[in-house]
Amino acid sequence: MNLSFNVIEDDELGYCKELCNELMVFQKSKALIQPELFDGMNFETRLLPSVKKAKQNYVVVVKDGYIPVAYVYTNISPKETYSNEFATFFDLSSVSRNDVGCLSQFYIKEEYRQFGIGSKLFDMSMKWLNQYKEVDDYFIFVSNGNNDALEFYKRKGFTISHQILDGFITVLRSNRSNFLKEG
Template identity: 70%
Template structure:
């Protein structure tokens, strides 16, 4: 396997369409609370609006030769972005600054899991997020049923903050202290 990690500009986010849609299908397959909510979630309803509302976006695609293996999408957004018609994701008054960092979407195709890709993508995202000195609060939102992702993020220094939408999403949180793995 020959993995390459390519940071792509927002103008090329269309390259993530299939991966994002696979992520939504994967999340639905794992969900035991309201899986039907995923029926309306796809690249156009999740990634596109998120990119448009964010102040800064970071997208990395992983390839194995010419095959796409996965991606990560992180952003820095005004904290008010996370209080909308869908849900209020966290107590806005608990965030010290006006912006938050979010590891928003993260997906690795099943056949590529267990090769360390997740740790590389996580580290790249955290390094990118840490460059914004005005951001002290980082969030990750994990859909119900995705226990592997939940445990992965906890091992990386995030803590469960609370659940929203009656357990549909678990909110993980960390401050600037999140450590970037030493292994690459």
């Protein structure tokens, strides 16, 4: 393996298009509750709109040589972004500031799991979020059935807050102070 971790700009998002689409298929394959909701989810309907709505974006693509094998998408967005026609992801009044940090998408091709790529991408995302002192609340939204991801984030310091859409998504929450020692 010849892995490189590449922070990409918004105009380079095409590097993670295939990975994003694989993530949606993977999430559907794990889902026990309403898997059909993933049918309309892909790069164009999930990643691109989220990037456009966010105030700040951070995307890291991991390549093995020239081949993308993993990515993480983290953003800073107005808290109101998370109350829309799809769902209200958290009680807006529970967030003290105007903006929230969100580790929004995270995917590693199966054959590249268990090499520490996930931990490195997670740590990079938390370090990036920590530079925004005006953001205290961090969220991760895990699709139902993805218990490995849920346990990973819990080991990393996030706690389950609640479920939305009748259990379709589990909301995990943490705050900036939990990651200051690492940043």
